[in-house]
Amino acid sequence: MAEKPLLSVRNLTMIYKTRKGPVSAIDDVSFDLKRGESLGLVGESGCGKTSVAMALLRLLPDNAQITGGQILLDGTDLTQLSEDEMQHVRWKRISMVFQAAMNALDPVYKVGDQIIEAIERHERDIDPAEARRRVEALFKLVGIDPKMADRYPHEFSGGMRQRAIIAMALACNPDLIIADEPTTALDVIVQDQVLRELRQVQKQMGMSMIYISHDIAVIAEVAERIAIMYAGRLCELADAVEIFKRPRHPYTVALMSAFPSIVGEKRPLVALGGEPPDLLFPPPGCRFHPRCPRALDICKQQQPPFEDIGGGHYLACWNPAPMVEVQS
Amino acid sequence: MLKYIANRLLQIVVTLFIFFALTYFILDAQPGDITLQYVNNPKFTKEQREALRRRLGLDKPAYVRFFQWMGNTLRGDLGESYQYRKPVMDVLLERAPRTIFLFLTATLIEFFVGYWLGRVLAWQRGTGLEYGITVVGAFFYTVFTPWFALMMIYLFGFTLKWFPIGKFLDVNLWRTAPKGLTANQIFINLLVTMTLLAVALVVVYYLTRRMNPYRASLIRWSALIGGAAIAVGYWAASPVAKYAGDILYHMALPIIVLTLINFSGTMLLTRTTMLETLREDYIMAARAKGLPERVVRDKHAARNAVLPVFTSLIISLPFILGGGIITETVFSWEGLGLTLLTASTTGDIPLVMGSFLFIGTLALLAHLVADVAYAFLDPRIRYA
Numbered sequence: 001m002a003e004k005p006l007l008s009v010r011n012l013t014m015i016y017k018t019r020k021g022p023v024s025a026i027d028d029v030s031f032d033l034k035r036g037e038s039l040g041l042v043g044e045s046g047c048g049k050t051s052v053a054m055a056l057l058r059l060l061p062d063n064a065q066i067t068g069g070q071i072l073l074d075g076t077d078l079t080q081l082s083e084d085e086m087q088h089v090r091w092k093r094i095s096m097v098f099q100a101a102m103n104a105l106d107p108v109y110k111v112g113d114q115i116i117e118a119i120e121r122h123e124r125d126i127d128p129a130e131a132r133r134r135v136e137a138l139f140k141l142v143g144i145d146p147k148m149a150d151r152y153p154h155e156f157s158g159g160m161r162q163r164a165i166i167a168m169a170l171a172c173n174p175d176l177i178i179a180d181e182p183t184t185a186l187d188v189i190v191q192d193q194v195l196r197e198l199r200q201v202q203k204q205m206g207m208s209m210i211y212i213s214h215d216i217a218v219i220a221e222v223a224e225r226i227a228i229m230y231a232g233r234l235c236e237l238a239d240a241v242e243i244f245k246r247p248r249h250p251y252t253v254a255l256m257s258a259f260p261s262i263v264g265e266k267r268p269l270v271a272l273g274g275e276p277p278d279l280l281f282p283p284p285g286c287r288f289h290p291r292c293p294r295a296l297d298i299c300k301q302q303q304p305p306f307e308d309i310g311g312g313h314y315l316a317c318w319n320p321a322p323m324v325e326v327q328s
Numbered sequence: 329m330l331k332y333i334a335n336r337l338l339q340i341v342v343t344l345f346i347f348f349a350l351t352y353f354i355l356d357a358q359p360g361d362i363t364l365q366y367v368n369n370p371k372f373t374k375e376q377r378e379a380l381r382r383r384l385g386l387d388k389p390a391y392v393r394f395f396q397w398m399g400n401t402l403r404g405d406l407g408e409s410y411q412y413r414k415p416v417m418d419v420l421l422e423r424a425p426r427t428i429f430l431f432l433t434a435t436l437i438e439f440f441v442g443y444w445l446g447r448v449l450a451w452q453r454g455t456g457l458e459y460g461i462t463v464v465g466a467f468f469y470t471v472f473t474p475w476f477a478l479m480m481i482y483l484f485g486f487t488l489k490w491f492p493i494g495k496f497l498d499v500n501l502w503r504t505a506p507k508g509l510t511a512n513q514i515f516i517n518l519l520v521t522m523t524l525l526a527v528a529l530v531v532v533y534y535l536t537r538r539m540n541p542y543r544a545s546l547i548r549w550s551a552l553i554g555g556a557a558i559a560v561g562y563w564a565a566s567p568v569a570k571y572a573g574d575i576l577y578h579m580a581l582p583i584i585v586l587t588l589i590n591f592s593g594t595m596l597l598t599r600t601t602m603l604e605t606l607r608e609d610y611i612m613a614a615r616a617k618g619l620p621e622r623v624v625r626d627k628h629a630a631r632n633a634v635l636p637v638f639t640s641l642i643i644s645l646p647f648i649l650g651g652g653i654i655t656e657t658v659f660s661w662e663g664l665g666l667t668l669l670t671a672s673t674t675g676d677i678p679l680v681m682g683s684f685l686f687i688g689t690l691a692l693l694a695h696l697v698a699d700v701a702y703a704f705l706d707p708r709i710r711y712a
Contacts, residue, residue, distance in 0.1 A: 087618040087619070090615070096616050106632070107632070
């Protein structure tokens with residue numbers, strides 16, 4: 001038996017209750033995350049990536065309901081904790097780098113004070129000067145002048161705000177950081193710097209990370225393992241290299257061929273036809289079958305199991321693509 | 329900042345000049361003048377009325393009189409009231425404290441209640457409590473003020489006899505008052521007490537703003553209760569306690585009516601802005617940090633939602649002084665509003681202009697103070 005995972009998500013299922021009926025946003029999602037490991041979660045908009053992140057922190061909107069499965073953090077099932085106990089998990093154990101860093105800082109408080117607020121929440125007896133020193137150290141770590149701690153969010157540039165948000169996420173030295181498209185709002189150059197810093201800090205401090213993005217190129221830079229999500233379900237999960245070299249799920253294959261490669265041969269980009277399904281009425285069987293070029297009859301009737309096909313490569317497909325090396 | 333304030337003061341002077349000119353000429357466009365009240369008096373001949381008009385300068389064209397008034401005002405002379413045969417300044421100094429004390433108290437209570445309830449409403453979204461309070465709020469927001477005030481007087485003043493029916497003091501009680509004690513002294517001292525208390529509370533608020541929210545909240549509430557207790561204690565121990573109490577007793581019903589009529593505007597506005605703030609990402613971030621719900625609500629959501637509410641309070645300030653006319657009439661509260669009303673219907677031009685001078689200057693200065701205070705409330709605002 002390998003080392004026990006830090007986080008183990010087991011058959012997680014969540015719905016949004018709407019007036020038209022339940023929307024099946026997360027369906028039977030399972031994955032493990034080791035300590036210090038970095039997992040990329042890829043999928044198109046609306047596939048449930050952010051819902052997974054919010055479910056881990058139990059910060060779902062009122063109409064959301066976890067209807068099944070477990071979220072085991074060091075063996076404790078987070079879905080069973082009370083709101084009060086959950087507050088102590090948030091930030092102390094699992095913190096988050098937000099999608100919209102522009103707006104994730106409260107405009108009326110100094111940035112440093114907002115980080116100190118988080119530290120003081122989880123370390124009641126900390127000396128204010130000590131908290132202050134930690135904020136300055138964090139700012140140095142993410143490459144911001146420590147003096148900026150006394151400034152307000154509107155005095156920060158976009159990249160600085162994103163770095164401040166990362167500093168905030170590190171403040172309580174959590175076991176797991178969830179980064180939800182943290183660089184989408186930044187220009188490519190700043191995006192690259194921030195990514196590198198985030199990855200470096202995560203490795204240095206030995207934290208686990210779940211990195212969520214629709215951009216597989218970004219994921220490739222930060223993740224050791226990659227999970228592909230489609231319409232609320234995981235369709236493939238494997239080592240980053242494996243996913244890029246030997247994708248098996250037709251959806252993964254389609255994703256790969258939709259991205260241009262700089263170093264590889266020139267090849268035409270293939271766009272995937274059709275649209276993601278309406279999760280109010282998800283298609284029966286495999287949710288990808290209406291768009292799948294390899295769909296069989298069984299795909300329309302039965303949901304394929306999400307199983308290890310060898311070497312930690314998980315796959316949910318009745319008719320996987322042949323094992324060919326894809327050049328990238 | 330100083331340059332900004334100087335600039336604004338200059339703007340205020342220009343605005344006031346336009347305001348005075350407009351009111352003066354509109355007032356003059358009214359048919360008739362003060363001498364018309366003697367038209368049915370057989371002892372007053374037409375010639376005598378003409379002589380009176382000449383003596384008051386009413387025979388001169390309006391623009392001449394306006395500039396004369398302006399010149400005198402700049403020299404600090406507001407003229408003499410036609411009705412009261414007293415300097416306008418004396419009349420105003422007598423009436424203003426009553427109005428300011430009544431309406432300032434009512435506005436502060438109304439703002440506090442409305443803000444507090446609005447916050448609760450936004451937090452209790454979708455519950456029966458929210459619907460209930462919103463419907464009640466909408467009723468008070470739309471009710472016809474004079475009717476409601478009269479109903480309240482009928483119920484609490486006439487039927488239940490809990491509160492006096494009108495005026496701001498009991499004449500029989502004040503006959504026994506020590507020589508030299510006037511109601512105005514009490515009003516002014518009450519105002520001073522209230523201002524000191526308000527300043528102290530702002531200082532406490534400022535000093536506790538970085539503290540742990542639970543501790544800050546505890547300190548703030550104890551400061552409020554303690555400060556109020558000291559103020560009440562001071563007044564109860566003073567020799568004029570009986571007379572101050574009489575005034576406060578007369579104030580109770582008007583304050584209740586004003587609060588009921590006005591709180592729902594603040595409440596509904598707070599609710600709306602609060603619901604908007606609750607959708608902001610920094611609220612999600614505050615929750616993700618593991619902060620307790622109350623801290624998320626009070627320290628982050630409500631603090632941001634207060635900004636537009638504060639603006640609305642400031643915009644309502646001049647209406648408080650002017651709009652008090654109805655309330656003062658219904659409650660026979662002889663303050664600025666009632667004075668302004670009788671002065672303008674009888675053609676007492678100096679008194680009308682004096683009241684407007686007072687109300688206009690106060691309103692514009694209040695706006696300036698509010699704008700400066702806003703810069704402290706919202707760090708994104710800077711005046712260069």
